[in-house]
Amino acid sequence: MFNIGNKENYEIDEKGVRNVRGLVVDMIDNANSGHPGICLGAATILYTLFKRHMNIYLDDTKFLNRDRFVLSAGHGAPLYYVILYLMKLLTMDDLKNLRKINSKTPGHPEYLKTPLVEMSTGPLGQGIASSVGMAISENYLHKITNGLIDHYTYVLCGDGELEEGVTYEALSLAGTLKLQKFIVICDYNKVTLDNELNVSSKEDLKKRFESINYLVLEANDTVQSIDNALIEAKNSNLPCIIFVNTIIGYGSFLEGKNIVHGKPLAADDILNIHEKLGLYKTPFTVNQDVLEDFYQTVLKRGEKYYKTWLKRYQKVKDKNIIDKLLKGENTVSLTDINIEYNNKSLRELSGDILNFLASKFPFLIGGSCDLSSSCKTNLNDYLIFSSENRDGRNIYFGIREHAMSGVLNGMALSGLRPFGSTFLTFSDYMKPGIRMSAMMNLPVIYIFTHDSITVGEDGPTHHPIEQLASLSLIPNLKVYRPYDLNELIGSYMDIMNNTSPSALILPRDNKEISELTKINGVFDGMYVVLDSLKDDYINLITNGEELGLVLEVAKNLRELDIGVRVISIPCLKNVKPKEKAKLLEKRTIGITLGVPDYLYSFTNEVIGITEFSLSGSKEELLDYFGFTVKELESKILELLNK
């Protein structure tokens, strides 16, 4: 509807593309760092997409129904910054500050640092996975808002990037779900950093994407060809991938060669490119007619799009959901929660809470990597999200952990409150995506069950040893490890208040419950569960399923007339340094069913596990690793030299 596509326009567009190429060369030269290969090669793609298709409202770049664009090939950042400059969202000075500290133009796109940068990208594949999440969100929100949300999601990737497993996972999921309005554009230059693409990949890409249910299109590196492909893609009901035959480092002496990928160009090459493209010789100049044409075109199309949408919005009677979205509401209170213990395991109770939350607000949506029945994360009153049921709220991610994390990020970026679950040991598979949740401070909820060696018979591959400590190292990620229902409710209350990601760690079987635990203890991060009866005492610190064991040990030590205080630390990141110092004035011994490093920031005396586990029953394994009341008691006595 908003496309302009007559021949005259293509002329100024081709001139525009030449200008873009000139600017990226100047930027990289000026910064003396960057990736000329993709910036020169993919210029026509980004120019055409934004000039002729993207529906964005320049007065409010956060406009809810804007088309989304993700630069998954994040090293193409300078190119995107030039496009933002043409839309007057960045200034020429911003372009000159490329890669400088605290500029709006960092080396790779960074979420919240630059207008219209939908997410941070750089690690290959993450943008693809998150764009799938954005498309899932659009398809879901389209349904539950009666069509009010109906934007496209575009993502640009490199051909080498398609080698990444996470792209395969995410794109296969998108194909399975028949996501609509989802368009992948591949900068198909057939060259990777190290060599030609066919040295590392000899795939029939058309066939590969047809096999996962995509409309596969091809385009040449002209505005007209790309424009036509985009029109066809937008008219399709299938997810679509467009392979644009580009030339890496277009115009450079090194064009078509891998060595043009990531280093600034030589001075004579820069002159050469400027001359070849018929550009001004002065760096950082641009044809004013190009700038105005681009800006006005995007501006006007966007205004029309925005106003039309406002009219549609005004006509809608039940504005409940859309207004929540507009306000960015993505949480709900747990105050009126009523969960029955009923001798259930912690993961079952977690499922009950999750179901309660889902009934309270429509943006809680998520799923599992084929373990919803084990992780107890099925939303029982809702269908499976599929091409037939776009309002389904159970996403069957398949055994695609890495993609799940990236998809959840995209969903959070679209205003949903997504959760994803698998076994704790498989959190390793999704670490790169979790890192992106944390880097962008997205309120994604990770639910990891089957904690520790108490998983039992499945053996060492299924027993997390270093995962709890490893997740705890990630900045911004709050890791919760509750012991019982009280601490679980506290965890969920805190999680729902978080604006950053959370990881909830739950054991497989534990059904213990204590009258000593506190909901509020989670908010403080650490708290005294059992106080000492004597003035002279030691602290035993722990969390999660070990707490029951440690309370038993404490009881025994008391009988030996040893003063003991037991402290639970359900959330390390919530601990305030002053509180920590106050609580740990006395000698402190940590107990954890994993690498001791997890508690080293509290004490250097930690009883943990420093080797991989083995297959056996939970009881056999606890005994083997010395996590019985008797063994722990004697280890503590040994430490105390008693």
Place this chain on the structure above:
Amino acid sequence: MFNIGNKENYEIDEKGVRNVRGLVVDMIDNANSGHPGICLGAATILYTLFKRHMNIYLDDTKFLNRDRFVLSAGHGAPLYYVILYLMKLLTMDDLKNLRKINSKTPGHPEYLKTPLVEMSTGPLGQGIASSVGMAISENYLHKITNGLIDHYTYVLCGDGELEEGVTYEALSLAGTLKLQKFIVICDYNKVTLDNELNVSSKEDLKKRFESINYLVLEANDTVQSIDNALIEAKNSNLPCIIFVNTIIGYGSFLEGKNIVHGKPLAADDILNIHEKLGLYKTPFTVNQDVLEDFYQTVLKRGEKYYKTWLKRYQKVKDKNIIDKLLKGENTVSLTDINIEYNNKSLRELSGDILNFLASKFPFLIGGSCDLSSSCKTNLNDYLIFSSENRDGRNIYFGIREHAMSGVLNGMALSGLRPFGSTFLTFSDYMKPGIRMSAMMNLPVIYIFTHDSITVGEDGPTHHPIEQLASLSLIPNLKVYRPYDLNELIGSYMDIMNNTSPSALILPRDNKEISELTKINGVFDGMYVVLDSLKDDYINLITNGEELGLVLEVAKNLRELDIGVRVISIPCLKNVKPKEKAKLLEKRTIGITLGVPDYLYSFTNEVIGITEFSLSGSKEELLDYFGFTVKELESKILELLNK
């Protein structure tokens, strides 16, 4: 040549398969834990493969040229144990001890615990990736031993497992490399743990695998059909995948349903299966004719295979390489190394050492995830490993970090000494594979360059903050972080002596060199680089590129009349507790360009970085995070209250 395929045989085979199914049901019932779905469903596959095709020598299950079989779907372990029982490599008692602690029959296959278990499996996709590594090894060794190594590599996976990105990565690599004698068998039951396969994946699998250059075959769940498919696969020059149409939980009341995947069967169902299959009602019984037929067939084929091979071996004139393989030699001494510093960066020097080592022994082979030019891991005197150059020693893994780690594991399992490289921040992508290297204690060499915020302009996605600490948490993995050439040589010397995996961490640019560093310091893990001139002093501990900075700080502190000793810790895992206690008697302050947790096992006073980084020059970033001589000095003085 060794295939027996007449009709009579199929009759005893079908009876054999029924016996196998009975035994797996008994085992899982007896253990009260396990996965009946695949064990019943894939029985015909494993029976046929071992009875009719696998060339193994039962007298020496480690025979070098044995066919390799990897049970990537590790939860099918009981089924494999029954096959091992039929070859008399396990006893009936072993089967009864399924999933018991310290048995030969753990819940998932564990390397070195059970004869003919080629690797530990369980986390989906790892077995696939490592089997590709075994096939790469076979293709390489075939060439350099003049054909003496010429075994097949088989791997069994589930259809849900093919959703895992790592399987896509590894199998695409295998297709690109046109690996020969590589056969994937898919237990195609169209059901996953949570639901039917098509809920999470609607791929055209035939097309998908054709697009990555596989011969794609289909078989029914009969010995004859599977046998025929295997014969066809073995005759192909392409990598091959066979989809065997199976029924999950075959024979059970629950057959064909996802709920039969992972829970022991009910008592009446066990009776039902036994009856349906016409088996003895007494658990753990087997038809003796089946047992003897299976055993004798495999034994005789294997003996013939082994003896033929011995004759071939005896005829070979130059036995140098094959004898090294037979002896398991996979290392070389660095004593006569002669590396020129020449103002090179540490990663360039690492490349020089790697090239020196490659020239010394033929089993050092590896590559990079499209970053060999950045990580400096190209072996300059050798070609790229490809279908044309099977003796190439540079593997272009493509941008497939996860698969790389799994492939390296397979190569190490085949007696090679593999290395793989990428940027440190992307080690996250390969964590699950690194964990498997560590769990199996394989001497894989990981080379991670572009350490820390000093990577500079590429920004937070490219700056490791928590990766160094995270890798250090993995049991058995030795992480090296040398400062200069001396410590780099020491690291390589130690790495070459390791029988477990190593990760070498190198900065992007650092060219510093010191006369104070020691090669031997690496072997001790930590050592005094600069001693105190005073009796009263503090320890400053650090490693890697920070050491230069810390030495400067120490100099300044000395001028303020503060006693300072500087300790380098190039390898934390090499540190002996006693030595550590002795060295750290005095107050100790740690300095690290990442999360402080990395050094908390040494001291609770650590100056580190607890947030994600940003884009800027190396100098800007060091300044921003307070890692300048001046800032560090003042932070230390503050800690000392001076």
